[in-house]
Amino acid sequence: MAHPLFERHRATLDAALEAIRVRGYWSAYSEMPSPKVYGETAMQDGKAAIDALRGQEFLLDMPGRIGAVASERSPYGVELSISYPECDPQALIDAGLAAMPAWQKVGADGRTGICLEALQRINQRSFEIAHAVMMTTGQGWMMAFQAGGPHAQDRGLEALAYAWREMSFVPNEALWEKPQGKNPPLTMRKHFEIVGRGVALVIGCGTFPTWNTYPGLFAALATGNAVIVKPHENAILPAAISVRIIREVLAENGIDPNLVTLAVTSDRKTTQALAVNPAVKSVDFTGSNAFGEWLKEHCRQAQVYAELAGVNNVIIESTDDYKGMLKNLAFTLALYSGQMCTTTQAIIVPADGIETDEGHKSFDQIGADLGAALDGLLAKPEIATAVLGAIQSSDTLARLADAAALGEVVVASRKIEHAEYPMAEVRTPIILKCDAADEGAYMQERFGPISFLVRVQNSTAAVALSERLVHEHGALTVGLYSTQPEVVEAVTAATCRAKVALSINLTSAVYVNQSAAFSDYHATGGNPAATTCYADAAFVASRFRVVQRRYHV
């Protein structure tokens, strides 16, 4: 008899398993913030729940408390002043290790069922989490709801489905009967235990505190590990709410809630010490190359699943829908002010321009038209602020201020006033143009609303530059606009070599920076932008080990 929560959520799990098998469209959690789905008062309740936390201590009864941290500053200028318990890292590790044997005993079905229940509870709190995401990251409301709520939950469920699938292949026991000719067979009973590897450290980022945290969190948890979630110091709240929900579900099911804890600290050294602790056997990380490289360099005792930076790029070779292309690109550049790990930074265009359904367009014309498309998209302030959100960090603001010196400005960045949040730092994207030779400008990640039209000799040079960017600097996304089959084929081959996902001729409502759970493999793990994919078998299979015992029967 499987665990009751496994049975309760079996249909969801089965659908997720089918989704990762066929990788078509599927979603477990409604992306429409509809009162019919989430309740008539969900919107007000969610906002009220967050407002009630402001200025308060966030209650989490964790061991080894040594102080409190209240480090979040909202990009919307809203005073948060939420204080989180800071705990001795070793106390969190010890507590996690102590909770693991009982968690292992629940079995793969029990662990998966409990994780499914936790995801459902998280889903029910989507409005609250969305407000937390919005206030801490600067995302616009709809994006905070979708990417921070149901889409993040879908990614967590996807990782859970992979974890369950791999665990389900390990039989609990086997009867081994080896024939011995005319003699009776040699017979053994064998038992196979799935055991977690130790403590999993999941380090979140400041821009997507749930979307980039749930996959590692649920993959590690389901496979039998204790988990310490270390959120970005400016985006603690969404993680804290999620961790509290998971702890509640664990406790309800007789599991020590300290299996999952929250580590808050403003001191990088504390995080580093956690990451190299011998008991930590996996580190999930989203963030800067610098810290990612540090982790890869120092965390020999752990498997590191890192999503770092890259130089995402789009090749424009030709198009049969010039307007659609411009609109699509403009939205990509504007969405969350380009503060996505998937946002295009380099737009590679032949010097002689391109052929389109509206005739030949010169390199300069494309820049001007893209600027106009951006202006059109962002013309109404209420739409502009909804799409752009606010700039998440002062570093990004500084990068944006300095960007104008990196090339010839095609489209200048503007500051936009936010009607509801007057303190919010809202900025439109800057687009510069430069030659392929100006590598110092575009050939490193410049996180935020900064992109470059890069002039190359011809389409062959465009393909070569795109491939080189991915090989050397990494990328999560490459886009291509071309009506020429041989160009599509060449870029297909180049992206296979460089191991990066390719989107071809996006001119409607799918964007190169969007990745759909259960269908799009997010990152490949095959170029410098990431050591892993969300989610595939490799993302889960090394998170547990199989321990056997055997004896004659």
Added chain:
Amino acid sequence: MAHPLFERHRATLDAALEAIRVRGYWSAYSEMPSPKVYGETAMQDGKAAIDALRGQEFLLDMPGRIGAVASERSPYGVELSISYPECDPQALIDAGLAAMPAWQKVGADGRTGICLEALQRINQRSFEIAHAVMMTTGQGWMMAFQAGGPHAQDRGLEALAYAWREMSFVPNEALWEKPQGKNPPLTMRKHFEIVGRGVALVIGCGTFPTWNTYPGLFAALATGNAVIVKPHENAILPAAISVRIIREVLAENGIDPNLVTLAVTSDRKTTQALAVNPAVKSVDFTGSNAFGEWLKEHCRQAQVYAELAGVNNVIIESTDDYKGMLKNLAFTLALYSGQMCTTTQAIIVPADGIETDEGHKSFDQIGADLGAALDGLLAKPEIATAVLGAIQSSDTLARLADAAALGEVVVASRKIEHAEYPMAEVRTPIILKCDAADEGAYMQERFGPISFLVRVQNSTAAVALSERLVHEHGALTVGLYSTQPEVVEAVTAATCRAKVALSINLTSAVYVNQSAAFSDYHATGGNPAATTCYADAAFVASRFRVVQRRYHV
């Protein structure tokens, strides 16, 4: 339509998939060296094939040839003088990379089919490979045949089955249709390509040149990687024959045979340079802790699958079959002179002795009786030499000579003359006794026929010591003799924590140092003795990446 070789070997693959699903007894390749299976003249033909190679150049038409290496010295004292081409490592890497795109295009089914064909051809040459294994490793004939032939092939097939299973979960393409309310759905076609990660380096060991090489070799190859096999300098021939067979099968199927090459060198620096080459994305290694740690320390660009050393141990707490236990242990210690990564080194016994079906046995009595069991097993020289084989390396001979100083000798090591090979260095095991406190003696791997009866205070201390040995020094095997359910339970829990396989009360014809393909998970990857298991999903899942492209339809 699947690849013809995939169809031809489909039944074998399906049976292997079923075997890894249930992990009961199964084998694809007959372990009996029967003329009915392998041909009436297989024995003579195999030996003749090896004899014909002696004193010759081993032909392998590989790129970048810079010289020749003839480093093998047979532990049986037979002159081999086989010369292998030495190639510029970068030339091997470049050739492998050049061969990869066509290999990728064959698809998962084609790659798997070609690997299955290669394994079948290897199986047909089992006698030849067995002679090569025997002559280079010092294994006795039957062991060389079984472990070097069908058992190694089974392990290769097992890895192949895992690789195929994981690859088969990646759909070639998907249709993604996202509902848009009353509007037509957003529709995209997505293609998913499985791409190898780069060049795989497979570094073999001197004692099991096929058993420990085939899993990594076939896992890496099937998942789309080029493979460079770097055999141990003293056990090149079995790998060279295997590589040549694979290259023949590749060429017959239109694949550049330089996809799989052999790197021979007597210079560790050359191997090190290969291992850190940026194009090398995985390293499979079996061998010493020192080089394994070097690999883990330096190969940041590659996933390292390492099987290192450990202190395997057996706890003797009580038994209801004292004679069976002694016979079983004696065989384990004697087989291939203890030169197995799974051989027991520490036999942990309570100071007060144990209860048995023959009454109480004191600590000293157990030592004496184990010595008598060894003497009985090895009484006839022809049986002794068949079981013991020859000592593979001068290092092991030296360790054995020095071992007598490590404690009180219970059973001395003897030199035995080999009737057929008078130059063979055949030695019986030494058994010493010591106290648990004599950690300097038994608490590091002493590879070869050296083991210790370790006196502990009581059974609780025995369990604790066993667990600590595994945690701190690693182990592939732990054994337990006990009639007490609470002791079995305690050791079960301890081995789960320490992540090591447990064999309980082996008193007949299964030995703690034996691991059966498709059923026993060999190593867990969860303690210092190994970073991986042969074979499970984690052994294969990170060897490939998925690259997608998508476009509207």
